[in-house]
Amino acid sequence: MLLEVDHVSKAFGGVRAVADCSFAVQEGTITALIGPNGAGKTTAFNLISGILTPDSGRIKFAGNDITGLRPHKIARLGVGRTFQITRELGDLTVLENMVVGTARGTFRELLGRRVLAREEQQAMELLDFVGIARLADQKAKTLSYGQRKLLEFASVLMSRPRLVLLDEPAGGVNPALLDRIVDRIRTLNQTGITFLIVEHNMDMVMNLSDEVVVMAHGEVITQGPPTRIRSDDRVLDAYLGRV
Amino acid sequence: MTAPTDTTGVPARPRRRSSRGVVLGVVLLVAIALPFFRGLPAYNYVLQLGIVLFMWIAMTSSWNIVGGFAGYISLGHNVFYGIGGYLSGLLLVYAGWSPFATAVLAGLFCLALGVGFGLVTFRAHGPAFIISTIALLLMVTIFFDNWEFVGGSNGISMPLPPFPVEWIKVPFYYAMLVSAVGSVYLAYRIAHSKFGLGLRALAQDETKAEVAGIDTRRFKIAAFALSAFFVGVVGAVWAYSLSYLRPTIFFIIGVAANMVLMAIIGGRGTVAGPVVGAIVLIAVNELSVVLFGASELNIVVTGVILLGVLLFFPLGIVGTLREHGKLPAILDWD
Ligand SMILES: Nc1ncnc2c1ncn2[C@@H]1O[C@H](COP(=O)(O)OP(=O)(O)O)[C@@H](O)[C@H]1O
Ligand SMILES: [Mg+2]
Numbered sequence: 400m401l402l403e404v405d406h407v408s409k410a411f412g413g414v415r416a417v418a419d420c421s422f423a424v425q426e427g428t429i430t431a432l433i434g435p436n437g438a439g440k441t442t443a444f445n446l447i448s449g450i451l452t453p454d455s456g457r458i459k460f461a462g463n464d465i466t467g468l469r470p471h472k473i474a475r476l477g478v479g480r481t482f483q484i485t486r487e488l489g490d491l492t493v494l495e496n497m498v499v500g501t502a503r504g505t506f507r508e509l510l511g512r513r514v515l516a517r518e519e520q521q522a523m524e525l526l527d528f529v530g531i532a533r534l535a536d537q538k539a540k541t542l543s544y545g546q547r548k549l550l551e552f553a554s555v556l557m558s559r560p561r562l563v564l565l566d567e568p569a570g571g572v573n574p575a576l577l578d579r580i581v582d583r584i585r586t587l588n589q590t591g592i593t594f595l596i597v598e599h600n601m602d603m604v605m606n607l608s609d610e611v612v613v614m615a616h617g618e619v620i621t622q623g624p625p626t627r628i629r630s631d632d633r634v635l636d637a638y639l640g641r642v
Numbered sequence: 643m644t645a646p647t648d649t650t651g652v653p654a655r656p657r658r659r660s661s662r663g664v665v666l667g668v669v670l671l672v673a674i675a676l677p678f679f680r681g682l683p684a685y686n687y688v689l690q691l692g693i694v695l696f697m698w699i700a701m702t703s704s705w706n707i708v709g710g711f712a713g714y715i716s717l718g719h720n721v722f723y724g725i726g727g728y729l730s731g732l733l734l735v736y737a738g739w740s741p742f743a744t745a746v747l748a749g750l751f752c753l754a755l756g757v758g759f760g761l762v763t764f765r766a767h768g769p770a771f772i773i774s775t776i777a778l779l780l781m782v783t784i785f786f787d788n789w790e791f792v793g794g795s796n797g798i799s800m801p802l803p804p805f806p807v808e809w810i811k812v813p814f815y816y817a818m819l820v821s822a823v824g825s826v827y828l829a830y831r832i833a834h835s836k837f838g839l840g841l842r843a844l845a846q847d848e849t850k851a852e853v854a855g856i857d858t859r860r861f862k863i864a865a866f867a868l869s870a871f872f873v874g875v876v877g878a879v880w881a882y883s884l885s886y887l888r889p890t891i892f893f894i895i896g897v898a899a900n901m902v903l904m905a906i907i908g909g910r911g912t913v914a915g916p917v918v919g920a921i922v923l924i925a926v927n928e929l930s931v932v933l934f935g936a937s938e939l940n941i942v943v944t945g946v947i948l949l950g951v952l953l954f955f956p957l958g959i960v961g962t963l964r965e966h967g968k969l970p971a972i973l974d975w976d
Pocket of ligand 2: 440483
């Protein structure tokens with residue numbers, strides 16, 4: 400298993416956002432994480448990426464215990480993530496947004512050039528891959544909503560992550576863009592990148608994912624292949640609020 | 643018309659060039675040559691103005707590394723000014739070492755202090771951070787006010803510099819010039835490095851920067867420490883030029899406030915901003931002294947200028963001009 404979430408809990412005051420949650424993501428798969436609003440999906444992402452520390456439980460990535468590590472450490476181990484509400488750095492250019500993650504390494508590297516030629520090349524290829532290469536020199540704040548989604552998606556690929564967490568990558572984007580995003584995820588998955596995707600669009604979930612994890616009220620209520628999940632009564636109950 | 647493409651099919655992007663190096667080189671040469679023109683009218687006044695201007699350029703440019711690039715406003719930055727001054731001053735008084743030699747030591751000491759303070763204080767964000775820097779200033783002030791060995795709040799005098807009186811300003815002038823150039827160069831290097839990119843990223847969204855793989859805590863501490871270095875250096879030089887150490891010279895919050903004002907007027911987070919801000923504020927100050935004498939009117943005029951600038955240049959002079967694409971090439975150092 401590439402990612403193992405093991406009996407993880409997180410409460411905010413009295414709200415148990417994630418409660419004794421366990422699931423695993425197999426390397427090479429596209430796994431969907433679904434559940435009604437407030438189920439705890441984004442909180443789970445925050446726990447995996449290190450933005451939040453679990454109250455209890457362990458999280459393992461590629462065999463390493465990453466519980467409580469700071470986010471940059473987890474990122475460097477090969478976990479990339481996007482945000483449900485995009486968090487591009489508005490005052491930086493699109494290209495600079497792509498390469499911010501390269502601000503690591505030795506003292507010399509840190510004081511070296513802002514954007515190395517090979518980084519620029521890689522960034523431009525990725526921007527081209529998602530179709531926004533022509534925006535490279537624009538400030539990120541000038542981008543449209545859909546373009547921001549694409550930038551966030553492209554920038555997470557810069558560090559060549561093994562696991563990519565996407566928080567509602569298709570939320571609020573038009574159908575043409577949605578097709579593009581689905582296609583790019585599939586292409587990247589074929590090169591070996593593992594995906595864990597929070598998504599509300601059920602068509603997308605069902606035709607893209609190999610495995611589906613269903614959360615409700617902070618708990619994982621079931622996990623399995625999409626065909627089985629589709630006909631699972633508990634999933635329907637969760638979405639219809641009958642739990 | 644199509645953009646030229648390389649072998650990967652990704653469009654090549656144009657690069658900017660400019661001849662600002664020539665202009666800046668000439669300005670620097672004039673500054674270097676100035677002390678040789680003894681016949682200048684008001685020679686001593688001009689040199690003193692240079693000393694003060696270069697000192698404020700060095701301080702504001704340094705402050706800008708943490709306050710501008712990293713976005714953490716420090717209102718206690720003059721602790722490094724004072725500690726640099728006291729360290730070099732005491733080494734002169736008790737060991738006879740010239741502050742011109744020990745100023746670098748003072749800077750390094752402040753750099754180390756910056757690391758220590760950064761380790762403690764960067765757990766705080768936003769207003770809490772600002773308050774923690776004020777707290778630092780208060781603590782250091784109380785310490786020096788009560789440290790009898792260095793004269794407490796009365797201070798302690800230092801031996802006068804051993805130079806002929808007609809040349810006395812010259813070494814101070816050059817020391818401050820070197821500090822100003824050094825600190826602007828440091829800021830320039832940072833702005834053009836991955837370190838600077840990381841600082842700008844965390845200034846906008848610390849969580850995002852972390853998730854992108856940046857060790858934000860280490861970056862902030864490094865920024866704070868680097869921003870302390872030249873403040874310590876010019877503190878040492880300034881103390882020697884006054885030949886006197888007293889807490890009220892260094893540790894009043896007005897000194898830190900001046901760094902903030904100059905940076906904001908010039909353009910916080912830009913490389914040229916602190917230089918422009920220092921020039922503008924000192925020019926305004928000198929003019930209003932000439933026009934109104936050394937009175938409270940001075941402060942009023944400064945306040946009005948600040949309001950006016952912020953009204954028309956909300957990102958500071960350099961920042962706003964750049965935002966509108968109107969920044970002259972010789973000031974485009976970012
Ligand atoms: N930082 C926070 N502080 C307080 N409550 C939070 C915080 N983040 C999430 N919650 C609460 O935790 C629950 C789960 O939220 P979230 O993980 O965002 O759900 P989802 O992404 O599945 O819609 C919700 O009840 C939400 O209000
Ligand atoms: Mg969510």
